[in-house]
């Protein structure tokens with residue numbers, strides 16, 4: 001008799017957009033969701049934030065690799081010596097990864113947070129976990145588990161510090177592609193010179209949308225070139241009509257639900 005194997009080709013489901021996430025992740029309609037529109041006139045200057053300045057001390061050999069997660073690029077960091085503390089943080093947090101969100105080619109939307117309704121072409125997220133927990137897996141869903149520093153990218157002159165990373169995107173076109181970072185790299189070079197920020201209690205901006213993030217959104221954008229923004233589109237992802245350039249991987253602003261935004 002003939003032995004036949006019916007190979008059922010099940011394509012991996014195309015990720016659903018932000019307005020459907022609540023079906024599988026009800027917390028999408030929660031009380032401390034991110035991102036938000038930062039209404040600068042409603043932000044409250046809190047002297048305590050400047051009295052105990054945010055301390056960022058990253059080592060320059062902490063970056064291990066860049067991978068295509070299927071939703072962004074992700075630079076994976078080994079937490080050694082990459083700590084932040086102070087400002088709104090009650091303990092020390094360690095950097096675990098950084099990634100970004102961006103819009104269409106040449107467009108001005110793409111950031112997740114907006115400032116008085118203004119969007120930026122991209123937004124970088126430096127993700128840290130609270131050292132009071134034993135690992136990032138334990139921290140990820142605790143109310144004080146994570147701290148994410150958001151940095152707006154504006155279009156302008158080339159960002160020399162971002163170039164070693166943006167040059168790697170062409171090497172990781174497909175989901176799960178990964179390239180090692182063999183050079184020394186200090187992610188602090190991606191922060192604006194002026195360290196003023198807004199801070200509020202929010203969430204992960206992609207599923208599982210855990211309400212576990214103390215957001216620290218830098219006030220000043222950093223300039224990157226049009227070519228560096230275009231390099232983000234060397235990353236590919238699944239679209240309803242097959243593989244395409246990764247873009248518009250940002251969640252729009254969510255209801256503030258009466259939260260206070262503090263400012264330095």
Ligand SMILES: NS(=O)(=O)c1ccc(NCc2ccco2)cc1
Pocket residue numbers: 096097125127136140146148203204205206207208213
């Ligand atoms: N866009 S975001 O910065 O809110 C964000 C969204 C999702 C995750 N999930 C992965 C993760 C959690 C802790 C470390 O890695 C991490 C960060």
Ligand SMILES: [Zn+2]
Pocket residue numbers: 099100101125205
């Ligand atoms: Zn993010």
